[in-house]
Amino acid sequence: MISQAFFLFISGAEIGFILFIVLLVFGADKVPEIARGLGKGIRQIKDATNDIKSEIxxxxxxxxxxxxxxxxxxxxxxxxxxxxxxxxxPIKRKF
Structure with a gap:
């Protein structure tokens, strides 16, 4: 949810520029590994959040x-x- 709100304030060109910089810094070989790691981390956070909600x-x-x-x-x-x-x-109808 936080990531969705965050991306509302970034345009497509800015995201493309960020991805280009990441590609330059880490190289094409490391980008999939980084994306996998981020995906696993986000999944673990979601699972932990759901566990906490269910316990509450x-x-x-x-x-x-x-x-x-x-x-x-x-x-x-x-x-x-x-x-x-x-x-x-009635107010809307008058205007």
């Missing part, structure tokens, strides 16, 4: 705390959206 969820469920709070929050958000649309509807 298990602990919360054992204590009897409601994990699906998001449904209630989403309902409230939808209600507020409807109320705002009811109020702003």
């Amino acid at each position: 969820t298990k602990g919360v469920e054992k204590q009897g705390i409601d994990v699906d709070i998001t449904k209630d929050v989403q309902k409230q958000i939808d209600q507020v959206k409807e109320e705002v649309e009811e109020v702003t509807g």
Whole structure:
């Protein structure tokens, strides 16, 4: 998720330039090894994150705390959206 947000602020030309510099510095032989290592590292971080999330969820469920709070929050958000649309509807029509 962090990497996706990071790449939103970098254009295609900048990514190409960075890849060109990496190719010059490390050479064509090392780039696949580096990419594999980065992929394995990212995968390990994702696995660790999922393990932590599952442990937290298990602990919360054992204590009897409601994990699906998001449904209630989403309902409230939808209600507020409807109320705002009811109020702003006539205003939008006038302009």
